[in-house]
Amino acid sequence: MDDSVVVSPDWLASRLDDPTVRIVDVRDAWEFDGIGHLPGAVNVPFDSYRDESDVDRGTLPGAEAVAELLGNAGISPEDTIVAYDDTHGVFAARFVLTALEYGHDDVRLLDGDYSAWNREYETTSESPEVEPTDYEPDPLAPEESPLVNYDAVVDALERDAVFVDTRERDEFEEARLPGAVLFDWREVVDDETRRLKPKAELEALLADHGITPDREIVLYCNTARRISHTYVVLKALGYENVRFYEGSLTEWLANDGEIETGPISATEDA
Structure with a gap:
């Protein structure tokens, strides 16, 4: 990593x-x-x-x-x-x-x-002394940002992009973007160690879902929290073409975007 x-x-x-x-x-x-x-x-x-x-x-x-x-x-x-x-x-x-x-x-x-x-390692209950700074942010230009909006997502649906839904199965089956792949963000975490799974295991897991570095990847969930974790993991693994749908399904539904519903087929779940 x-x-x-x-x-x-x-x-x-x-x-x-x-x-x-x-x-x-x-x-x-x-x-x-x-x-x-x-x-x-x-x-x-x-x-x-x-x-x-x-x-x-x-x-x-x-x-x-x-x-x-x-x-x-x-x-x-x-x-x-x-x-x-x-x-x-x-x-x-x-x-x-x-x-x-x-x-x-x-x-x-x-x-x-x-x-x-x-x-x-040790933890503490002592709060550190903090000296405030004059922080000046420098927001990324639109062409540098991984964030994409509704219109960009509509365009990406016309291309060979992999749409990755990082929510739970029941949410996915209730409503999802057309052709989306289900990849619960928690799949990358080892429940016993509470840490990320080893790199080779992560790469194999992602490849099994068709989420590979050579593809354009668009991540979404409901409110852009869960995709943040998947985004960071993919970047740590060296994925470069990863987009982040900030509005996620909440915005998509508000704009009457096309959705799919229903259970995942046995073929898709294999």
Whole structure:
């Protein structure tokens, strides 16, 4: 796995004293304070980097909000950010994508979560002293961003793109984009270790679903949270042509987009 995208607990543990490595805990404040957190971590709860005016879709919060969040967390644009949660990284992955979209060059996901870290390394209840910064975001230009909108998705349906639905089976069978492949985001996680499965196993698993590096891939779920995790994993595996449908199925249905419904056939499920 590419450690410029996903880092191991060992990688992070060896850099806890590095002032340029900033650890972000995206759990709720009560978890951060009451349960404990990684040494030196700052708390940026998941709800704080969602657009409050668009709760249903959970879209990005805007450059001004991100500048305030990262500035108040004492983060500078040149810092290396490592994000984690306690839900296999799905909420932290959303933070990773958010920071990348607003121009932070070096932001990574911790392989595993708080519980995985806690099995091997110490945690703390002490909050670090934070000196706020004047953070200036630099949002990606549309041609640089992996995010695609409704119209771009309509166009991609006419091409040989692989549409990957990262939700659960019952959601997929209730409504999905035409021709979509079901790939529950949790399939990449080892339930016992709470970390990602080995690289070779991940590559074989994805290939079994037709999700290969040579294809154009468009990810969607309901509110762009679960696809964040799959996006980060694919980038860590070296996939380059990966698109991220920010509006996901919520927007698609609101625009009366074409859908398929019903059970997966035995052939598709093989």
